[in-house]
Structures are given as C-alpha cells and as structure tokens.
Amino acid sequence: MSASEQAVGTSGAALAGDGAGKQRPRVLVAEKIAQSGIELLAQHCEVVVATDWDADTLRRRIGEFDGIVIRSGTRLDADLIARAERLRVIGRAGIGVDNVDVEAATRRGIIVCNAPQSNVVAAAEHTLALMLAVARRVPQAHASLVSGRWERSRFSGTELYEKTLGILGFGRIGRLVAARARAFGMQVVAYDPYVSSERFRELGVERAERPEDVYARADFLSLHLPRTPETERIVDAAALARMREGAYLVNCARGELVDLDALKEALDSGRLAGAALDVFPQEPLTEHPLFGYDNVVVTPHLGASTTEAQDRAGVQTAEQVVAALTGGVVTTAVNIPSVGAEDLELLGPFVPLCRHLGRIAVELAGGAAIERVEVELRGRIAERDTRLLTVAVLEGILRGRTEEEVNLVNAPALAEERGIAVSELKETRARDFTDLVRVTVRSNGDAVRVVGTVLGTRSRPHLLEAWGQRFNVQLERHLALFRYRDQPGMLGHVGQVLGRHGINIVSAAVGRHPEDGEGSGHDVAVMVVTTDQPVPPAVIAEVVEADGFYEGRAVDL
Template sequence: MTNPEIKVLVAEKIGDSGVDLLKQHFDVTVKTDWADGELAAELGGYDGVLIRSASKLTADVLEGATNLKAIGRAGVGVDNVDVPAATKRGIVVANAPQSNVVTAAEHTLALLLALARNVPQAHAALVAGRWDRSKYSGVELMDKTLGVLGFGRIGQLVAERAQGFGMKVVAYDPYVAADRYREMGVEKAETSDDVYAVADFITIHLPKTPETEGWLNAEAFAKCKDGVRILNVARGPLIVEEDLVAALDSGKVAGAALDVFRTEPMTESPLFGRENVVVTPHLGASTAEATDRAGFQAAEQVVAALTGGAVTTAVNVPAVGAEDLEVLGPFLPLCRKLGKLAVSVADGGSVDRLEIEFLGRIAERDTRPLVLNVLLGALSGHTEEDVNEVNAPELAKERGIEIQESKRGSARDFTDLVRVTVVSDSGRQRSRVVGTTLGRRNRPHLLEVWGERFNVQLEDHLLLFRYQDVPGMIGRVGTALGTADVNIGQAAVGRTESGDHPDGMAAIVMTTDRATPADVLQQLLAGPEFATGRSITF
C-alpha cells in the first residue's frame, strides 16, 4: 500500500522495475534533468533519494536535506556520496553491490576466451582483408589452470564458469572459509605465490585498498610461470601497468586482457595496439540486465530503510548477507523488543553496559544486525535525537553505554536464545531478559524476566508485575483491567528453577489488546502487595 506521506526522489535514470517498486510504497517523483544547484535546493522535501553516479551528494548538499533518511545508489561505488556526513545525520546509504556480479563474471570469461583464441586480433585482420589463419592460432582452456586472486562472489562465479570449460581452478583469498573452496571443487592457495607458481591464466578480483594497489607488479610477475596470461576486470590500480608492459616485452607474460585502467577514460597506453593484448573500455558492468538490476536492488534498499525492514547492503550500518538474513531475519524484531524490555524493567539508575548473548545456531552468524536492534530498542524514547540504524551506536557511545557481545554455539532447552542484560549503577545492578522465536512464523517469545521463567508470545502491549505470592493477586489485576476496558490476551506466572519463590515474591506477564492506562497501573501499584510493575508498548 502506498504511503503518500513518504516522498522519494528518483534523481537519475534507472530501470522501470526500480521505479515501479518505489511507487508501490511511496509518493515518487522522477526527475533526471538538473540545473546546477537545483538538486540541493529540492532534496530537503524528500525522505529518500535514488541516484546513480552523476549526482554529487556532498556534505553541503546533505546539510539542507533535513528530511532525508535514505540514499539508494544504483550501482556498486558510493564515491559520489559523502558517507560520513550522511551517517552523522542519521541517513542510511545503501548501494547495489550484487547488481553487476554476473555481468562482470561473464565479461571475464569473454576476455578469457578472446585472449586464449586471439578473437579480436583475428577479427581485425579479417575485416582488413587478411586471411591470417595460422598467425592467430590460440590455446585451449581444457586442462589449463586458472588462478583466481580474490575469491568473493565474482571470483566464485568465474571459477564455476571456468570449470565448465574443463579448467582446474586454484584461488587465493584469506577471508573465505575453507569449506567454501571444498564445496566448489577449487584448490585453496595459502598464499598468492602459490597461485603464481601453477596458473596458466590469472584473473584478479580484489578490492582496491592501500594493501591491494599494485598487487600484480614486477615481483609478482617474476614468480609466475613463463607464458602466463593476465586478466583484470576488477580495478585498474591492482596492476602496475609499467611492470606489465615489461613482462610482456620479455615474454614472461604471454598476453593480457584488460577492462579497467589506472585512470579512466583511457585512450592512449603503451598496452594498446599490441598483438597479445585485448582491451575493452570498462564494460564489466555494462549490460541492460545489470543496469535494470542495479536500479531495482537500490530501490529495494530504500524501501527497506523507509519501512523498517532489513537494509542488507547499507554501507554505513551493519549489513547482513542473504544467507545470514535467512537465519537472522526473524530475530531482528525479537532483539529490538528485548532491548526495550531490558531497559524498561531495569531497577538501576543508569545504563552502564548492555551485555548481549547469542546462543545456538544464530551465534554462528554475523550477529551485528542483532546487536544493533537490541541497541535500537534500548535507546528508543531515551534520547533527544530520533534513533535509527545509523546513529544508534554513536548515541550509545556518547552516553557512555558499553556494548558487550558474547556467543555460544548451544542453547539449553531451545534451538536459539537471545539474552540481554542491563548492567547499571557501576555494576551493582543487573537485570536480564531472555527470548527466542518459536513456530513456523518465528514469533518472538519472552522466556525470562526478573529472574523468573515464562513462555509468552511478545505482542504490541505488555504488562508485568512483581507481587507477593498470595491468593487473589491475579484476580485483582484482571478486575482492574476489565474495569478499564483492557482485554488480556495471554497471562503467565513466572517460575524459578526450583518451582517455588523463596523470597515470597512472584511475577506475572500479560499481553493486552491496548496499552494499560497509567492511572490503572498506579492504582494497582498503590497496593502494598505489589512490588513493581511495568506497562510497555513496543
């Protein structure tokens, strides 16, 4: 259902699928022709904006965008967005990092085949009137070894496709689990030198960082097999072009295929015009499908950011991949509720530390989004600023709240557990809540509060009491709620490990169809038998 109160601007041309998705949720304006300064002047009227590479969202531009909450970049890079400035203002910045992975992998294979079989050179000779059949005899890919430097998503797609040609693949990437190599039938190289020693073809798929810049240099080429062929469809600065020229001149490198260059656009290079070099003008992401996919994926992120969903590709908040999201997704609302509940029932005068424990299968995942949702719940309503996924950690830091996370691979009695403990008054007070998700719909359940154990499905409105364990107390609560026209959905009396209440106190948790009026709560707490009570709306 469209929410006309949320306004989104599509500031550059994207595929229709992305625009249509946005229009299903928001009031959308599409405008792609901007005069100087015009975008900055109009951006303040929108909650979200979707851009490509032409729009420059600088700190000055963002300063005037007082309503902006989400920026979607239809593409991989976010160089045209001042991410720190956006983060400071609580604006989610998300890109479409998976939009061109298939396209880039396919272009790598296109260059691999072109390099092996001299396709561009033979084509140019033939259209020029030369039948140079013997001159452009190539090499087969069958039984050759492809070395992959950088075994992320693109590197893995390249490996899969190369295996289809009967190639052996050896890959180097220290940040990929050994199991992933085994699953794909790829040999795991312990160092890049191990790749150089055996590869007939080398393709590089590393990010550009100070550590990776110039990765393939004279030293690396010297370690390669004689006659190796080099491919780069990733980033130009990964290869020292002067060293590649020298290696080609010496015959150490038999050929190269390049789609990217140190500076772009590039029209003059000592690499151009060589019979053993194939070049393309940065076409790795250039397909109609990739362009449409980028717009749609960026639109998905804007929708998620503006509707409270999981923003999986944010560059300034913890992101969770698709595999982790399948496991962690149902726990996001649970964590947010536990965070709010833990702070609400804490008896101390401060919140010094949040101790967050994950037990079970969720502990094996990247739990940063879960930690963030606990923090969102804990801070919600307790800060001057509106709290969101972007500024929550900074607000906690500013308030001196320490976040302590721990994980354990097993959980007693349940498949997964989340424990949130509020430590207050310099460690003198500790208050813990515990929850999990149950059932096919993964509904959040409260399992522990105030040291008492329950099993209550967490609804929008919750009522909790600690009271003297004497007959008639539950009836008094029910009568008061009935008089106030508040219906009880569920009710559960807590139990301890031994089943009794040695301090003479018991606890009850109730869900209700609406918030309990403050005067009703105060009326009940005025009775001497009630120690404490809370009415919480999530």
C-alpha cells in the same frame, strides 16, 4: 519545472496509481535506472525522474525529497546531504558508495543502501569473455577480417581446456568465475585467506596458501580483490616475475591492483603471452602504450554493463528505498543499523572496540584460513541485545579482505558464504573489569585470542590481552605487537628501530605472564606499542631480525 522534468514527472505521477489522496514519500531518481525499478518505486512513492538536473539544481531542490536514487555520476557530499532536510534514504544502484559521504548521512540518520549482488554474474561472465578473447585473439582477428585481410595463420590461439586458472580473491565473483572455468575443463587454484578450506573443497577448487603459489601455477591469472593499501599494485614486477612463462593476466576487478608499467615490461620481454584489462588506475583512460599491443585486449569498464545487471541494480535499489520509507527491513544498508536507544547508550562504545578486536585477531592469525570466530561478552553488556557487537567483530575481521564492501549488515552473510562459523557466549559476570569482550579466531587447529574493554569517562577502547599475555593499553589508530624472549633491552630495541624510521611511539605496554597456564611460559613476553603513523612491514621485519624476537605484526585500525 523544466519541460523534460515535467514530462518525466507526469509519467511518474501516472505510475503512482491509486492513493493520490494520501501523502506519499517523494523519491528523486537522479540518474538513469531500469524502468522496472522506477515502476516499483512508483507503487509506493511519488517519483520524480530528473536525470538532466545540473549540480546547482540538485543543491537547490534536494530538500524536497524523502529518498534519492543515484548511480556513480552523482556525488552526495556532506554539504549536499546537509541541505537534504527531509532525506531518509539514499539508494545507490550499484555496488560502490564512494560517491556518498556515508558518515555524514549516518550522522543525519539517513540510511545508505546499495545493490551489492546486482552485477556479480555480469562481472563473472565478462571475465570469461576477456579470457577467451585474449586466448583466441578475437578482437585482433575481427579487426583484421573487417579491414579486408584473411589471416588465419596469424591468429592461432590457446585453449582453456586443461589449463590452470589462478584466482586471487574468492568472493562471490571469484567463485562464479571458478564455476564457469571448471565447465571449460580448467583446473582452478585460488588464494583467499578469509574463505574456509571446507568451502574450497565444496567448490572443487584447490586452496593456495600464498599468492606466490597462485602465480607459480597459473596459466591464466584472474584478479577479484578489493582495493586496499595491501592490495594496491599487488601484481607488480616481483609478482609478474613469479608467473609462469606464457601465462595470461585478466583484471576485471580494480585498476589499482596492477602496475601497468611492470605489466608492459613483462609483455615486452615475452614472459607473459597476453593480458586482458577492463579496469584501469585512472578512468576514463583512452590512451596508453598497452592499447596498441597485439596481445592485449581492453574494454572500458564493462564488467557490470549488461541489461540484466542494470535491471537488477534498479530493482534491488528500489526495493531497499521502499523498505526504508515504509518501515520495512533494509538488508543492504551500508551504515549502522538501528539500535534501541536504551541499548545504544551502553553498547555504542563497544562497537568500535569489537571492530578493533576483530581486526587485531585476524592480523595475529597471520593470514591463515579462518574456520571459526568465537565472541565472548561478559558483564553488564551481556544483559543486552549484543548481536550488533558480534557483527562488529566480523566486520573488523573481513573489512578490506573481501571483494565486496563489508558493513554491519552484510558481514554475517559474507562470513557464512566463506564457511566461517560464528558463536556468541554471554556471561553477566566479568573478572577484574565491569565488562569484557573476548574474541577468538580459530584456523587450522590453532587459536588466537584477544581481549578488550572500554574505560574512562570517554569510553576509550583498551586492549587487555593478545598472544596469551596480559597488559592494558589504550588503542590508537596504529599499533604494532611483538612476541619475544623475556629479557632486558627488548623495549629499547623496538624504540631504536622505530626511531630510526621516524616513527614515534605514543604508548607501550608489556605482558609477561600467561593467563591460567596458557602460552609458552614465563620466558615469553608480548609488547604492544601504539604509534603516530603506520609501521611498514619492512620495519617490523627489521625489529624481528634481532635475536630473541619470535614474530611481529603491524595493525592499522
């Protein structure tokens, strides 16, 4: 044991207090967290704080601990997790768990938990701080004055009062930013198709139907989106061209959301008045042409860097680690919660099916604001505790569409926050199949229903109904759905278009008849094709351009 570790370890042992004769779980605090978090851990565990261990030391000694607390600087990959023979819980003092191989941990039965609400206030306040700083040119005025110049006329700014704040992404942080902006007298318009219209009304925020509507209205645009393939570089040259002349851009969310080259061009042309950035596509970043601009304010990813946020992260993580090691309820686990062995044997294969059905349903809804999700569970599965299946549906609906990371634990809370009502119906009889799952998504008076089941000795997920038509196709990672006039040649057209783009069809199925009188009639058909790679939106558009096609969707599961 090193001298530094021994000193810290002695301190940790002293904090442990009573119960020295009992065998306590051992927890390694591998990175700096708030002292209050360490004290909370020490009330229940033997704590070793070793923030100076190198990678080799951690690899050699991780097998000594029942729990570990990390931040972003420690990477727990599959190999390291395999060496952690005693490990029962990994606590991440922060939001993201990108540095943890969650799948490997789950296979080993290790709970992975985080502190998802620890920095939301800090991030919202930093967003407003940057907005004010770029509008009033505070950093530039400060630099000028401390260098010996008094240049009042040079630093005339812009007020927030009666300006319009546009927000992309209306999760926890986006809503906190909106509330603070309204206190400044700003009008707020936001886009988030996964937040109900009622929740927008409750917060006094105008709901935009499309991102383009936000671009056109905003004097200040603030980003609060997750990083997904759909949102990467969402603010590109085309988006910036739609923004109002003289607008400002603020990004405290993810660096990958903004095309920095396009932003530079928009600033050079004078279309944008300024920009404030706390995050960047590659970090750390210390050199960039924008850093020398007089109308750009930058900070080194400080959104969560407050004493209070770090204290909350340490305490919240410590609470979860203690719960995991003492038989309590872990409320921020990011991997699958425990299910009884008897139920898991039957329900396990339906978890991915339900996740897939939620994903497909929300894609077919076409970005409309979701107001209600109805889950029907029929057959043998209805005799079990099926709450996990309903949560899996919500996870499929929300994953990649909220600023927060969605998992089987927090999906119900995120749905509730967004004003999405959820209902579950169970019926022990199922028509035509032993078990059926029906998922209906309701929005703006419209309803989209998909139906699926698992089949075969390997319990493969199958899609049985979409857009009111029946078929049977085994779900693969990539699929595309088309709704069209029922006439010869339509399947061939889809195959030709996909073939021209090098996309191979794995399987295809067609449904021609509406169920129980639902749908548009016998002249409408629905085609589902599974493919060996994603089908880009441009390819979907090319298919649908043909006469007789009504709409198409691509879904990646």
